Amino acid sequence: MTMPLVVGVDGSEASLEALDWAADEADRHGVPLHLLHAEAGESESSDVIATASLRAAGRAPSVPVSSEVLQEDPAVALIGRGRNAFALVLGSRGLGDLAGMLLGAVGLAVAARADCPVVVVRGAADNRQSRFGRVIVGVEEGEGSGTAVRFACREARVRRCLLVAVHAWNRPPGRSPVSPPARWYAPQAPRRPPAQVLDDALRGAAERIGELVVTRQVIEGPARPALLNAATEADLLVVGARRRRGHTGLQLGLINHALLHHAPCPVAVVPQI
Template sequence: MTIPLVVGIDGSEESLQAVDWAAGEAARHGVPLHLVHAAAPAQETFEPVTAAAERARKGAPTVRLSSEVLHEDAASALVGKGRNAFALVLGSRGLGDLAGMLLGSVSLAVAARADCPVVVVRGAADHRDDRFGSIVVGVEDGQGSGTAVWFALREAHVRRCRLVAVHAWSASFGASARPPPPPWYALEAHRRPPAQVLDDALRDLAERYRDATVSRQVVEGPARQALLAAASDADLLVVGARRRHGHLGLQLGLTNHAVLHHAPCPIAVVPQI
């Protein structure tokens, strides 16, 4: 049985935009689409589900569609469904979020706790409708980006679009500065050159998706600024997230929080395997 792409719905326009995006994604990958609405026990309404199902059928009539209403809080319901999902897709805000919030509390909670990739559908229509032909993935030094790079390459492959791999770095010292070595000096000295970080991250996976067009960007500066700039003309931004040692959930970190709140396009948070 093929695991479904799960989309959370609540009747808001943002959740319907997420349904539109998820329907296209399910069609691209040939997976079922499952609509989930979380409601309080006293609320036996299926109106959000009906409206979302109509949107999904209109956008992707060949996709196998199912739906359900769960009587528990939305974040817990979606995280539970994410244990057996191709990915979770959410709107950037829901009906219950406070005015002025950049990202809804449910979307942020699910992105921090889910076992599968979580896509938060953000941005204007041109970013949501795949008009740029480009996917951006953030690559960090270490092992935290491997699954994110694989996810991004697979997306570029099925969409037949360009992948832009971005690695941001910062120099430890100025050329003439000679401060006393801090405790992390030895680790800093053994870091790989920035270009090699990208080469190593892409080498094996690029062989699997040889038809994908991949470009590399090495940027000196904060990662959040580099990723947001690259995402300005992208259809999807992909970032990785490490798992917490000894704790449930993921280490989203400052960079992931920044792009979740400010990305101009849909953003996928992919847990490290």
């Protein structure tokens, strides 16, 4: 049985934007769409889910749509459904969240604890509606980006668009900017040269890249502004998240938190497998 793409709906404008994005995404991938409305207290849930179902059917007529209403905490409900989901899709904020740029509490909790990729739909209409033809993936030092790169490759392929792999790095302390690059990463330093970090990550996903057009960006400086700038004209920004050792959930870290709160386009957080 094909796992569905699950989208959380609560009647807010942000959740309707997420629903539109999810319907398009389910159509691209040929997977069912499942609408989930969860509320710990009493609510007009039947109206919310009925309106959302009609909107999804109108947006993507060929996509099978199912729905359910759960009387429980929204974050708990979404995390539970995420155990058997293609991905979870959420709006950038829900009912009751302060208007502005920040991600709501439910979205942050789900992004930090879900077992599947979580997409937070944010940004202007051009970014949400995939008008730039560009998927960005952040690649970090270490082994935390492999699953994210594979996810980004899949997204770029179904969208038939450019894949941009971005790696931001900082010069090791005490190294002169005029020193030969090979000396920056002498045997006593465990880090790989920045370009090699990207090459290794893309090599690991080579079987998924196929005929994709891929560009590499190596940026000296902090990762947060590098990724935010790269995402300005992007349809999707993909980042990885390591699992916590001995604890439930993911290590979102300061960079992922910043992207979830401020990115100018939809953000996918992909757990490391």
